[in-house]
Amino acid sequence: MKKLINRPEDFARETVEGIVLAHPESLRMVNNNHHCLVRADEKRAGKVAIATGGGSGHLPVFLGYVGFGLADGVTVGNVFASPSAEAMHEVDKAIHAGAGVLHLYGRYGGDIMNFGMARDLDEMEGIEVTEVLVSDDLASAPRGKEDKRRGVAGLVFAYKVAGAAAENMLSLAEVTRIAQKTVDNTRTLGVALTPCIVPEAGKATFSIGEDEMEIGMGIHGEPGIERSKLKPVDAVVTTMINRIVEDLPYQAGDRVAILVNGLGSTPKEELYLAYRKAHSLLQDKGISIHRKYIGEYATSLEMAGMSISLLKLDDELQNLLDAPCYSPFFAQFR
Amino acid sequence: MKKLINRPEDFARETVEGIVLAHPESLRMVNNNHHCLVRADEKRAGKVAIATGGGSGHLPVFLGYVGFGLADGVTVGNVFASPSAEAMHEVDKAIHAGAGVLHLYGRYGGDIMNFGMARDLDEMEGIEVTEVLVSDDLASAPRGKEDKRRGVAGLVFAYKVAGAAAENMLSLAEVTRIAQKTVDNTRTLGVALTPCIVPEAGKATFSIGEDEMEIGMGIHGEPGIERSKLKPVDAVVTTMINRIVEDLPYQAGDRVAILVNGLGSTPKEELYLAYRKAHSLLQDKGISIHRKYIGEYATSLEMAGMSISLLKLDDELQNLLDAPCYSPFFAQFR
Known part of the structure; x- marks a missing residue:
């Protein structure tokens, strides 16, 4: 540890x-x-x-x-x-x-x-x-x-x-x-590449192969829905966006906010690679992105992986989402 | 990888x-x-x-x-x-x-x-x-x-x-x-717990034991000044703050800004543990903290570890540091 x-x-x-x-x-x-x-x-x-x-x-x-x-x-x-x-x-x-x-x-x-x-x-x-x-x-x-x-x-x-x-x-x-x-x-789907270690337990929350990923893993290591070989980020994001979009479902003409969230040790560079693909997939589906959040917003200690969340907006939700807020960890001024 | x-x-x-x-x-x-x-x-x-x-x-x-x-x-x-x-x-x-x-x-x-x-x-x-x-x-x-x-x-x-x-x-x-x-x-000192992997190289930038840390490691894996067994964060921060303070040197009565910076996969929780000790050490030395930044500001992909930076302020530097700024990655409004 x-x-x-x-x-x-x-x-x-x-x-x-x-x-x-x-x-x-x-x-x-x-x-x-x-x-x-x-x-x-x-x-x-x-x-x-x-x-x-x-x-x-x-x-x-x-x-x-x-x-x-x-x-x-x-x-x-x-x-x-x-x-x-x-x-x-x-x-x-x-x-x-x-x-x-x-x-x-x-x-x-x-x-x-x-x-x-x-x-x-x-x-x-x-x-x-x-x-x-x-x-x-x-x-x-x-x-x-x-x-x-x-x-x-x-x-x-x-x-x-x-x-x-x-x-x-x-x-x-x-x-x-x-x-x-x-x-x-709101719908979210995550993918985990590594576990994290709870300090008092001193050991990994789950085990996963050196070349594996798990889609749907929970933030405490709860089992996900699909474990597979690690794939290129474009393929991972395609699976994730498709599952998210069909779940609500989000439809052509919808306005959304998107959150690409790092789980702990995934570099910001990789989150932007994920955003890049998500942006293009949503554009292809006719879903417009009103606001985006990309970074570490909800983590699991040092777990590697990320999640993607969509929020479907109407005028009421959009006005409230766009309002300013301030905390030491999350500030929005425009 | x-x-x-x-x-x-x-x-x-x-x-x-x-x-x-x-x-x-x-x-x-x-x-x-x-x-x-x-x-x-x-x-x-x-x-x-x-x-x-x-x-x-x-x-x-x-x-x-x-x-x-x-x-x-x-x-x-x-x-x-x-x-x-x-x-x-x-x-x-x-x-x-x-x-x-x-x-x-x-x-x-x-x-x-x-x-x-x-x-x-x-x-x-x-x-x-x-x-x-x-x-x-x-x-x-x-x-x-x-x-x-x-x-x-x-x-x-x-x-x-x-x-x-x-x-x-x-x-x-x-x-x-x-x-x-x-x-x-400005003076900075870092500590690394793990290396990172450059995508095109596909292998770790350096090797380090499962129970080791290295103080002074550079952000591309350049050799540091002291490799040792991993110590409690209070001990690590004490070494770092002492070396930083004596280098400029920073002195009793000084006003500083402090940056506790995560190198990639170190959780925010641990950065706040580091801040906690740094705050108390600086207080003991009579150095007052005017402004603090705690988070990932300069990383090395997924390297684990952190750095601490101090900037000694006079009125000119303080006024400029306190001015607002905005980028998608770094916004300061107050």
Whole structure:
């Protein structure tokens, strides 16, 4: 295990300490608890608060999406492990500004259980809570079972759009509707070339041959849908785009946002090779790209590979996607 | 070799094609030559133009630093290989706006030779040219031989500061002086955990044991100054910060900018662990951090490891560093 870390059991806490030392103007802990981070600026009375959370090891997910025009608070677990309901409840109390809280997170068993308990705790204190589960990973369940799918890089679109809606002072019902609509119009498919190593486990999350790749691999190493010999990036992207497009389906005339996301150790150069092919395939299908994000937006430690996400836009989603936002990890000004 | 690429010999060209497809509002090729990229917006008459360039494989270096408040043009070579003097000359002609051109690049033999020839070609056409060689890598030559040192992540500070000076419509002599002052006040030291693989070579740039690290390794695998067993990140950062601080030297009362830069496959989490320790060490030394950059700013494909750079600030450098800038790879708005 070749990592620049101290003791594996301190990894998640020390990472958060480093982040709060680096960005005190943007993020602060609640009650000095490194599991609980919220926006450092003053909250706006009457604004819907957006809470998210999940395990560590996916930066910028989750805490990188707390900021202006994004989420308001995050609960941070250990690596690939759900944080506790109590910590989620602390965050919710800290960010609640009188207009309710949206729980916006990826569909994973532990998180569902803990956010559910946090909601019970919140409601006992009179905080209204709704939830939207991001479930964009089309490899994690077949069509028709979208409500069984896991959340992956599509989280970024959900934070961006719902965060802008909340910043516009829309109601909890409206922010929730818009977050759900974003999820409903997002599809992601990934490809993994190597596993990653969880510090405390000290060994690879899965094994894969020196000349193999796996399409649909989850961000914690959940099994994918097709393992094969490594192919040229143009062939890989063709498979991925075709599966994504047919799943929603996206159609000629659609406007989309695209996210080409590196999983950790794949160089930016390779992400642009992937974008190059995706751009040409979508153009051939008559699907126009309104906005693109290319880089590391949702990672799995040092896993090699990438994912491609599409979000189908209408005027409402497009206006919200185009709004400015700011966090130390994700800023959009134009 | 596990890469998401097509034919290795097409890697550099196809990467640039993907970038220009993704960011046509920011970057355009000169004469459809993928080696020659310039800002897509109209040039401002009387503004000093800044040209840079070097081999591919280091994104966002070099082309990611072409934009508003940064460089104006870049010549892109193949992986780890200098571009040609003719291509540099084409870029210089395209960006020249009547106030001369600053060649701002890292000290590497091939680049020095080619930028020198390009300067001759420029001057034959009446374009005034100055040059500043970035040479921040303290591991590449001992103190007293700073003029033999290579340029690494300190390039980012040089682009940022000199770019802001040029955007302020300062003269070529002034922009050149300020770029040189930035270089003179910057020191960088890196640590590598793994090599990278150049696509056309197909094999690792160097070998290193499964439990080893090397401090001072160059970004093309040039030998460093100390190979040892992998240590905890706090120990690694302590060695690095001490060597950096004593080299300039930086002193109690100094204000600095810090760049904690990932070389490719090191997770953001680990960069924040490194920042955490660097922050505390600098605080103990009485050196205050005015601004920090933490992420992948100058890479070596999928190399694992990171570098730390410090820039000592005075009021002039600080004002220029704080100015806004924008490129698809590096935006600063506050």
